[in-house]
Amino acid sequence: MKNLLTLLFFILLSFQAYVQVFVRGVISDERNVPIPFAKVYVKNAPENRTVSDVNGKYELALMPSEYYLVFESTGFDDRVTYVSVSNIDLERNIQLFPTKTLDLGAVDVSVKKSNPGRDIMLEVVKKREQINPWNYPHTVDVYIKATEKLDRKQKEAKQNNDVKSDDDPLDGDKKNKPSWTDNMNLVEVQLNRNYAPGNKVKEIRNAYTLRGTDQSLYYTTTVKSNFNFFENLLHLDDLHQTPVSSPISNPGILSYKYRLEKQYEENGRKISKIKIIPRNIATTTLEGYIYVIDSLWLVQKLELTMNKGNLLIYDYFTIEQTFEHPGDTMCVLKTQTLNYGVKYKNETSKCVTTAIFSDYKFNSKFANKFFGTELAVTEKEAYEKDTAFWAQKRQSTLTEEERKFIIAKDSIRDYQNRKEFLDSVDKIFNKITVLKVLWFGVEHRNRPKRTQYGFSSLATFVQPIYIAGPRLTPAVDFFKKWKDERTLDSYTRISYGILNQDIKGDTWWKYKFDPFHYGFLRLAFNHDFDVIRGFDAITQVYKRENFIEATKARTNLEYEIFNGCYIDLSIEFSERRSLKGYKFLTVADSILPNNQPKEFNSYQALIGDFSISYTPGQKYMREPYRKVVLGSAWPTFTLIYERGIPKLFGSDVDHEYLQFDITQNFKIGTIGTSSYRVSAGKFLSTRSLKDPDYKYQRRSDPLWFSNPLYSFQGLNENLITSDLCMEAHFVHHDNGAILNKIPFMKKTRIGMVAGIGGLYVKEYNWQHYEILAGLERNFKLSRRRLRIGVYATFSDGNQMTPKLNWKISFAVLDDRSMKWNFSGHLGGLT
Known part of the structure; x- marks a missing residue:
């Protein structure tokens, strides 16, 4: 109970509203005649002041609290009145009474020191x-x-021709130019x-x-x-x-x-x-x-x-x-x-x-x-x-340095766009070296055709740890880009299992046919191991009971049909098989507890998925071949429909599932950033529902703080859902609004975070709720920003005993959206 009260205290602090409201009214004399230019200020804080206008009206902005206001005007007695300011504006009319003539001769008149800087800014x-x-x-x-x-400060490391770039693979090489031209951007x-x-x-x-x-x-x-x-x-x-x-x-x-x-x-x-x-x-x-x-x-x-x-x-x-x-x-x-x-x-x-x-x-x-x-x-x-x-x-x-830089950059650009130079760059890029074969991979570029393909290195050829023992995995990739920003991207991999002497593989192709409307057409073929619960605790996803063998063919279409409205239509046919009969390496089972794969008869599944999401008022920038989304003040609404199609192509599944989500990020004045997600899903029919098609609630990880909008920190039960499920999450980052009040704390970049979450699963009558509070700090990580957090989470429900957990998390600032994203599988959005 003590821990819960502590958490509630921090929650209340985090959600405290720092809003300013107005105290206003009319200052008049004993005959209700307005008194112009009367002074109004807060007792013991005269810098919070104002002056009534020619009609005696005044207006003073204050934070919610309790104050003594002083009203004064020449020829009138000062008046002090108590006001309690809440979150709504307050009206307080004041009457001043003339000073008795007898008193004026006996009183020394004192004038409070004015603040001319503040008076000027008031004007x-x-x-x-x-x-x-x-x-x-x-x-x-x-x-x-x-x-x-x-x-x-330090000499740049020698550039290596084999190092891959994260940019467009068809961009020109950066060699053969003065090093000082890399010390400026304009x-x-x-x-x-x-x-x-x-x-x-x-x-x-x-x-x-x-x-x-x-x-x-x-x-x-x-x-x-x-x-x-x-x-x-x-x-x-x-x-x-x-x-x-x-x-x-x-x-x-x-x-x-x-x-x-x-x-x-x-x-x-x-x-x-x-x-x-x-x-x-x-x-x-x-x-x-x-x-x-x-x-x-x-x-x-x-x-x-x-x-x-x-x-x-x-x-x-x-x-x-x-x-x-x-x-x-x-x-x-x-x-x-x-x-x-x-x-x-x-x-x-x-x-x-x-x-x-x-x-x-x-x-x-x-x-x-x-x-x-x-x-x-x-x-x-x-x-x-x-x-x-x-x-x-x-x-x-332009400064002399800028002028020199522009001339040099333009000359370098002209030189590097010459066919002779590009051919020499490609010749070096396409050359096969020992280091490429061993570590970086071998690639070949055809600039006139705007294509590039590559082969994996020996370092990635061996996959030592996998579900059924080590595997040999040679791979090849292909990329093509058109001048109008359309792209074709593919990856193909063959996998040979040493322990079971089995051959598997997969290939996928992605065609961006409309860059402006985020139009993608994808095609994939797989014969490989698959998982039943892809989004589960790290202590569960690696277990053998979570794996099956699947042969799949999948295609999907993604497109923005109008601004802010995106559709994703996919259909997949698969044959699913048990891993019974496979050999496994069990030497690590004593350290990482494991189990045996599930046994079931092979079956076929034809499943169609349709999702539509809409963000009203989505703002964007139009560029020649693409759009840059800037965000919206509205939430994102998402509807997901899944249909297990029976009989067609021998399909053995027959189910329907519907889910509706609402998500939003927003700021509350100067007190921080809030995010929420509300989701409800229900199977409309379950005539033939297989294990991979159930909906699973993600179990919690020990110590690791997973994304609080998509998971719970104290849920340890494996809830297999085939009926109605509802969940809601809310998280607020104060961005230092509370701790910054402490001297020198703002420089530490430490902020508070608080949140709540709730889950209801109908078929188990399961009710689960959580409260969380923590501290977060931002760090530089190379040229990126890393946020590390430490949290206390309190969990309770109608079928569990209350418990308190301590968690840590890591989040990375996205350079494009300027938002913090949880890193890795466990914190990423699904």
Whole structure:
């Protein structure tokens, strides 16, 4: 019970809502006449203050808590009142009474020290709706230049011709070029940005030139992130783990301290330089300076730095923005410079992205369906712009180093695209060497036909550990790519068992026929060992009773029929056989307990599967031959139907199964990221249901924390399901919102995680629920990010005794989606 209470305490902490609400009302005198310009502030915290307007109305933003508010005005007695602020706005009207004349002569008048920096920012915040350019529809031309410089401390290891690349196998070789050209990457973009209030955006890319790689470069498009500091929160999902509170907002007035550093004249105007200081490192991230034009209360420029704690990739990140002020009524973004970087073990990456905004056209008229889920369009011609185009359109002067780099890169590209060079590269690539035969594998490339095939190495030829003893497994692969990004990929393997002298093998072919709509056609033939429960605890999947022999033919079609709606249609015919009669190596059975395979009569199974998933409002970027999905604010709905087709081709199965899933990831203000999954499945008929076709609940692993959205941490029973099964999971990562309140904890990157889960299996009347809480910490792993977690899980149900388990997990940050994924089979999604 003590452990449960502790876990519940942490859960409540994790889900605590850090929301700001408003206390508002009217300040009047004894005759109910409004008192203008009366001061209102929190007792013992006078920096939380406001002033009533000409009608006596006031509004003060506060966090949920208890406060004593002080109301004062010249000629009136001060009044102190108690307020209890919850999660809803509070109205409190106040009456002040005149000070008696007799008392005025006997009282020394004292004036509280004002905070001019905060007062100036209050004036800016009052005007932010008017001066915010994103409150008005407009178009603007944008030029972006992003540069990365690499400082390698140690000498690069000698390149090996045999090392395989993770990129397109038909890309050119990187030999025969100056080594310093690998120490810089540069991308230039020219686009037209269309915007309407409500965060409606559509970007038309007119030119995009990349020299090197853009893997570490940020803000090469305007649709993924918008540094609009006139909003309450900045949602920078691919940069920062939590939304960032803006210092130019009502909540920001409570989140930051403002100090007037100096005032100076510039172009006949007084400029106030105001320092921004976070009050609480747990909920605020920015610090730096904001420059304000006095009396007009317009932002001239800002220089802000993000604290390191919640940055996903980079070690530091600074933002500099300068504004123009047409008609002295609006702050129009002119230039934006981002400085950021990260340090690895043997190299340091320093990046700068400069964006120049020009030729604004406000009050633009857009067609009714101009804005939608397609946020950006890049045509093929955008990638074909030459140096003459950039010489005319480039709005940022190149440094001498950048100019030298561009000339060298263009020369290297021209040289490496010559037929003579490509032929020499292919000759080296196709050469058979001892190291290739022993370790890397032998490959052959035919560049004119855009094909490549390869043979496995001797290192992968022997498979020493397998279900029925060691095997010899030679393999061959094939790849072809067309200019329109269509691809054909295949893999074929022959397997010979030494212990049983049996021959097995498999081959699969994958044809990407429509890259834009994720269209795939797959075909596979297998004669090999298969598993009954592919998604089970690591202490169970290797046992012999989980294996059968299967000869299968399978084909499936995947396609996006319209934006956000994907179908997967497959059909498989198989003959399944028992492993009775096979020999097994039993020398390790005393260490890893094992058992005997199941005995059953061979049978045939023809099974069709159909799934459809839909994510409403899926946003994406269109490129010449593909689309880049950006995500959606809506959940993903998935419907799965499985049919065991009887009699056809001698099939012995006859069943129907239906499953419905809902999944979503979302952020809750500044308090973290939440994920949930709800699933319900039921067999509609089970006239002939075989072991591999039952549905199995994944059992828990000792010590290992498996994906909490798809499994339970304290479920040890083998629940074989042929009826209704329902489960629900919810996990919240606070991303440091709680622990960061402790001094110096933000630098540790330690965050809290909490969650709950429940399972109901009808045929067993099985009810199972779990509560979990833990700590997680991010680490650098080469050029990747690794998250290690330690968790306590409490499990209970109507057919088990309560138990507490301790678990660990490893998750890797996906470089493309910028989301944490559980690594390996046990944590991966199925």
